[in-house]
Amino acid sequence: MAADRDVFRAPKGMLDVLPPESARWIDVVTRFAERARRFGFGLLMTPILEHYEVFQRVGENTDVVRKEMYEFVDRGGRHLALRPEGTAPVVRAFVQHRPPVPWKVWYVAPNFRAEQPQKGRYRQHWQLGAEVLGPPDPDIDVETIALAHGFYRDLGLKQVTLLINSMGDDESRARYVDVLTAYWREHASLLGDEMARAEANPLRILDSKREDWQEMLEHAPQLGEYLTDESRTHFEHVEAGLQALGIDYDIAPRLVRGFDYYTSTVFEFTSNALDAAQNAVGGGGRYDRLAADMGGPPTPGMGFGIGIERVLIACDSEDVLPVPEPHCDVFVVDAVGGTEATRLAYELREAGLTVERAYGGRAVKKQWSAADRSGAQYGVMLAPKEMEQGKVAVKDMRTGEQVDVPRDEVAAVIATRLEGRPS
RNA sequence: GUGGCUGUAGCUCAGUUGGUUAGAGCGUCGGGUUGUGGUCCCGAAGGCCGGGGGUUCGAGUCCCCUCAGUCACCCCA
Numbered sequence: 001m002a003a004d005r006d007v008f009r010a011p012k013g014m015l016d017v018l019p020p021e022s023a024r025w026i027d028v029v030t031r032f033a034e035r036a037r038r039f040g041f042g043l044l045m046t047p048i049l050e051h052y053e054v055f056q057r058v059g060e061n062t063d064v065v066r067k068e069m070y071e072f073v074d075r076g077g078r079h080l081a082l083r084p085e086g087t088a089p090v091v092r093a094f095v096q097h098r099p100p101v102p103w104k105v106w107y108v109a110p111n112f113r114a115e116q117p118q119k120g121r122y123r124q125h126w127q128l129g130a131e132v133l134g135p136p137d138p139d140i141d142v143e144t145i146a147l148a149h150g151f152y153r154d155l156g157l158k159q160v161t162l163l164i165n166s167m168g169d170d171e172s173r174a175r176y177v178d179v180l181t182a183y184w185r186e187h188a189s190l191l192g193d194e195m196a197r198a199e200a201n202p203l204r205i206l207d208s209k210r211e212d213w214q215e216m217l218e219h220a221p222q223l224g225e226y227l228t229d230e231s232r233t234h235f236e237h238v239e240a241g242l243q244a245l246g247i248d249y250d251i252a253p254r255l256v257r258g259f260d261y262y263t264s265t266v267f268e269f270t271s272n273a274l275d276a277a278q279n280a281v282g283g284g285g286r287y288d289r290l291a292a293d294m295g296g297p298p299t300p301g302m303g304f305g306i307g308i309e310r311v312l313i314a315c316d317s318e319d320v321l322p323v324p325e326p327h328c329d330v331f332v333v334d335a336v337g338g339t340e341a342t343r344l345a346y347e348l349r350e351a352g353l354t355v356e357r358a359y360g361g362r363a364v365k366k367q368w369s370a371a372d373r374s375g376a377q378y379g380v381m382l383a384p385k386e387m388e389q390g391k392v393a394v395k396d397m398r399t400g401e402q403v404d405v406p407r408d409e410v411a412a413v414i415a416t417r418l419e420g421r422p423s
Numbered sequence: 424g425u426g427g428c429u430g431u432a433g434c435u436c437a438g439u440u441g442g443u444u445a446g447a448g449c450g451u452c453g454g455g456u457u458g459u460g461g462u463c464c465c466g467a468a469g470g471c472c473g474g475g476g477g478u479u480c481g482a483g484u485c486c487c488c489u490c491a492g493u494c495a496c497c498c499c500a
Contacts, residue, residue, distance in 0.1 A: 307500025
């Protein structure tokens with residue numbers, strides 16, 4: 001039996017986001033939503049739960065599916081899982097509803113993975129993402145990458161690098177996997193216990209960070225050399241498109257990404273400003289077979305996910321997108337009691353002002369102190385002397401200047417004054 | 424899942440070779456007289472010293488286990 005103090009806290013690896021920090025989240029999501037809208041993407045909201053099989057399709061060889069999924073059987077006996085990644089639900093929704101293509105959607109949603117938490121890696125993390133189901137046109141790859149690229153720029157991030165690679169089509173990859181597997185076998189002694197993994201999923205070894213493998217990895221055969229003409233042409237078109245848009249990128253021959261469904265173009269955005277090992281702030285690629293794998297019409301797809309927590313860590317490192325200062329137009333100080341303060345605050349808020357007040361009948365001095373801390377531009381005090389004349393005291397918190405204003409005109413007077421002082 | 428580091432008030436941290444009622448700063452609340460903030464002064468609340476077990480006359484200090492945080496591997500956003 002766990003003690004209360006162990007249980008009444010957020011689960012391991014999961015974060016609470018409190019004000020004022022949460023204001024940055026609003027900012028991040030708003031900017032992404034705005035950009036996605038301009039690119040022609042609509043918001044897609046899917047359940048946080050899917051049938052287990054939906055995610056099983058994204059790759060039975062991936063750790064995310066094999067050992068990191070939160071899954072359970074519900075009361076109706078259904079085998080369900082909490083979403084571990086964003087693409088599968090989108091494709092599932094596409095297959096279910098059969099919207100006309102190209103289908104361009106974006107999302108913001110929490111993902112769940114039962115991993116060991118560390119910096120930039122949480123058991124619940126939020127992703128912003130965009131996906132396009134439609135033709136395998138490389139222009140779609142370019143536009144989608146441009147959407148993500150511009151988003152980082154909107155936030156003010158400068159040290160984000162775009163890495164791209166091609167996984168090729170089935171034929172390309174089949175040829176490559178043969179060569180690569182042979183290469184791993186030559187180095188079986190170095191691979192040791194991981195040889196089984198190298199056999200099961202040869203590509204996954206390529207981007208390992210193990211230092212003792214780096215020498216071997218650098219000399220490994222590269223996928224780029226085994227692309228079919230069709231795959232090569234597609235990739236060249238993507239490159240040409242990025243160049244046309246002035247988007248810098250590096251080709252990363254060993255970039256393979258973590259999910260089985262990727263084909264053709266894959267890409268990743270990494271932050272050079274992150275001192276953490278988890279420096280990928282976004283990534284995605286093409287998945288030209290996934291829709292068909294889920295029983296839908298064969299429809300190529302392209303998309304990406306962006307980790308919000310990691311983006312915010314990157315923003316901290318680069319010192320951009322600071323937590324906003326608390327904003328308050330008016331603080332109501334109540335020296336009379338009754339319902340007047342409630343009425344005045346309500347009236348000012350209905351007039352469009354941001355209003356705070358004190359509660360609990362605190363001493364006037366304490367209320368002014370609270371007004372100061374609130375960051376309010378103006379303090380409005382309800383007090384007996386002024387009220388006898390049908391007025392209230394309006395104080396400019398910055399200058400300390402205070403004047404009496406007719407009760408009926410308070411909202412208008414303050415609104416007018418604030419206009420000349422954009423905060 | 425594996426390994427390193429850490430765990431004392433809401434926050435940041437002190438706590439001397441184990442020795443009496445565990446401290447500070449910040450924050451919060453209250454006071455410095457009649458209705459006015461930011462500075463200053465005074466005061467208060469707030470800690471099963473993460474939890475459990477052990478060693479000891481005695482443990483916040485030592486040992487073991489556990490939980491949590493953190494960093495790294497694996498993997499991924």
